[in-house]
Structures are given as C-alpha cells and as structure tokens.
Amino acid sequence: MAAVFAKPPFGRELRAEKQAANTAAGEFKATYGETYVQRDSGPLKADIYLPEGEGPFPGVLVVHGGAWRMGTRGQLSGVAQMLAKNGFTAVAISYRLAPQYKFPAQIEDCKDAVRWMRSNASRLKIDPQRIGGYGYSAGAHLVSLLGTTDVKDGLEGLPSELAANAPSTRLQCIAAGGAPCDLRPIPDDEDGLSFFLGGSPATCRDQYRLASPAAFITPDDPPMFFFHGETDALVPLHSPEHMRAELEKAGVEAQLYVVPSLGHMAAGLDRGAIERAIVFLSEHLKATE
Template identity: 35%
Template sequence: MKPHNRLFLVLILLCMGACASYQGHIGDRRPLDLVAFDTLEPQVYTPPHWPQALEARVRIPRTQGPHPAVLLVHGGGWQRGSPGSMEGIARRLARQGLVTVNVDYRFAPAHRFPAQLHDLQLAMHWLHEQADELDINPNRIAAFGFSSGGHLVSLLTVVAGQGGELDQQWGGPRTRPAAVVLGGSPSDLRLWEDGRLVVDFLGGTRAEMPETYAQASPLVHVHDNGLPPFFLFHATRDRIVSPEHSEQFHARLQEKGVPSELHYQCCRGHFSGFIFRRVAMMELEAFLLRELAGP
C-alpha cells in the first residue's frame, strides 16, 4: 500500500472510532483493574425434556464473589449464528470482574417464536438456580444482546413478571435482568417489509398475523412497572435494522420513565457497527459496572 493511501486509511479508521453521539446519561469512564478468569466446560442449561439441549459458555473471574453477571445473546436473524460471535465481548467483560454466560438458543424456522424467548427465560431461571455454584449475585444479572439477540433480550426484559401470555409459562419476575445492553436491535417487527427472516421467525406475513407481529415487538410491551436501565447502541447507516428501531424504543422507555442511554455509531452499518465497536464498548462497560455495582 502506498504511503498516502495508508495515511488515508488510518484517518478513516480514526474518524470511525471518534464519530459517536449520545442521548441520555453518559457513564463515567474510569481505568479498569483487569482480572484473570476461569472458563468452564460448556454447561447444559436446559432440562432433559427440552426439545433441544442448549449450552452456556461460562467464565468466572478469579476474584472474591459473589459477582455480578451478564447473559450474552448472539445475533443471526433468529436462524443462524453462534455464541462464538460474542466470545470477545465475554472475555473482555470477564476480565472486568463479571461472570459472563454466553448462550445458545433454538433457531427458526424449525423452532418459531416464542421458542427463543422461552430458551432465554429458562437460561435466567438456570442462572438463579446455579448462582452459588457459579459464584453469581442473583440480584445483579444483566443481559446483552446484539441484533436478533438484542430483540430477544429486550423482549425477555419487558414481558418479565407482567403475567401476560409470553410470561406465564416460563417467565416470572426473576427472568428480568438488572440492566440491559442492546446493539443494533429490532424493537418493532411491524416496521419491516415481509422479509424471509421475519416470516420464518413468526410463521407468516404481517397481513396474515398482525397480532403476532405486535406480540413479538418489544416496543409494544414497554411499561413503567420497574423496568431496569437500558443502554442502546446503533449504527447510523444500518440498512438491515434501521436506527429507527432504537430511536423509537429509547423514546418509549423515556416516556415511561425508564432510564435509557442511546449511543449512535456514525458512518457504520449493521455488521461494521458490531466489528468496530470500541467506543460503544467503553460506554456500555461503564454502564454495566455502574448499574451492577452494590450489594
């Protein structure tokens, strides 16, 4: 690469790293004392009768617990992907003293909505049941999802403990995280045209299943009954999940008095927003450490 081209590339990358804007409270940045952690063998978090055995990849800091924890949920359009895409985030958060629990879930179209939500509800119950063994403080469990994983995490949070149809069988108050991070996350499935991924996930088009599209949209379920703080980050040039999803969700949360921060990633798309996430990571780490602090 020629020197002037190399300089141009460096300037672009620096601009991408610096270009960010925010709505809401901005967490204080502070130097972090990084710690060592242990990685457990994959843990099956589903009971024997579950349609599919699902695993959690757990990392436990080597510091005195019980520790706060973060449930990590990968993206992939509800029908592909793996926890591997969240492993870098899991290691980074574990080095900061958080137990990280990086989970599988069932895929559409073989398993349609709300199967994936039920998987995450079960994962939250499992974390509470295994809290002593995993050295977790069950009152300080956050959740972090990207893309379709963010959709599932936000839905998990807003329906928890409300006694509705999505909450009755596998939900309950303890499936609600203490803090939530969402990246490039869909909030209203009714905003999309009838693309294959959403149709495969829900089992039909908007015209065929309008009530299901509403039921599967976290925006519809936002309430003011004790929801935890949210941190949202979204790329301004996301053509897969429009920033409108995070903007409307952030506005609805604030309307209901729920603490919410929205971080914009300028000059990025859906995937580049996940790859080039350094500034967003700094802010969401500060958010998690602040919200999960205390007894």
C-alpha cells in the same frame, strides 16, 4: 422497509473482536458447554466466563445474533471475556433457531437461561439480584424483550402458575446493539420474517406484537443502553431511537450511542461501543462494589 436482521460476524471480524477483548484488565476462567435446559430437540448449552475472586459478581446473559436462524454462543466470546475481566460472570448461550423453531421458542430459551443463572447463582458466583443482558442484532432483540416482559406477558414458556413460582426472569440492566425493537409497523403484506414468526403480519399480527420489545414498555423496566451504527442498512437507526423515546416517556432510563459512519456488522465490533455498554452495565449493576 429495511430488513431487521443480520448475519453473525465470523472469520476475520470475529478474530478482531477477540483480540480487542484481550486488552481488558483482570483474569477469568472459562467453562464451555454446560447444559442450561433440556429440550425435546436436545440440550441447550452455555459457556461460562467467571472472574477471579470470591464473588458474588453481577451476572450478564450474553445472546448472539444471526437473524434468529444462525450463529453460535461463541460468536460473542470476546465480549464475554471483556465482561469477565471487568468483574461480571458472563453466560453466553445457544438457543433454538428459526425456521425449525418459530418464535417464541427463542425468548423462552433466554428466559430459561435467566432462571438457570438464578438457580445456580451460588455455583456461578452470581448475585441473583444483579443480572443484566448483552446482545447484538437478533440477540439484542431478545435481551431487550427480556428487559420489557415479565410473567403477565405470556412469554415465560411455562404455565402461569409455574412461572409465578419459578425464579424471576426479570433483568436489572440491558445493553443492546443493532436491536430491532418494534416489529408492529411492518406492513401486512411483507413476509420477510415469516421464517421466524410463522407468517406475514396479515396472517399472524399478534406474533409481531409479542415479538416487539417496545410493545411491553412499563415504568418498572430496567435501564437500557443501545448502540447502533449510523449507516445501518439492516436495522434502521429509527428502531433504537423510537425505543429510547418510549422508554424515557415511561420514566425508564435509556441511552443511545450512535457509532459514527458504521453499518450493522461493523458497529457490533466497535471497541468504543462495547466499552460504553460495559460501563453502563457496571454503573447499574454496581460491578465495582
């Protein structure tokens, strides 16, 4: 079975992403290193990219990749800049990494970030009813899981009575590139994700279900846009194809853009794919209103 993770883009590839972002229209202000939640291990930080104007703007949570065990919130700074220049308040976050922190720590951090965005909506000029998610690779997995789960699924990181009364972690639109969408088919004896999930499927099968966005699809899920490299050898193209089919079966709008001739790393930097993702977010979060 192909691997379901990838290393983050650094160096020359990341610089190319940032240079591509600079051609977008509009201005923004960036604030770096705000604490969105305090853990025993220390504060988790967010970088805020705020458009010019009074707002309120749609918000987008931006979640980096890196196999759930590496990467930084600055990894998708170019995308966050593009979002801000196109009328979104973009919030790029750090989250706890494996193997020191096993799942569900990562999705719990993402859910705390969404609560923080809603709790600080006025200051961040965010419309709390219009928040989406953008991620690539491991980050795409996490925003997809945000898209399909809610308080009933046990991944909120809070006792059920507190989660029910806290700001919602539901998102209104998802854009996910190179996303591992369903970990349930992984064979029992394959332990490649033990660092993340705590064991092989034979020893902790429920962890693989809980970490599978496709396992939680319901008709009330938000519209989802997937993009994926045609020759991706790390996350098979079947992953978003299956996810799209299951979402459509449930009556949820889903689109898949296959980036021709590109693998996992290159597809994440493809300007056309990123632009399509932003157009999809704009259409569904009504950024131009």
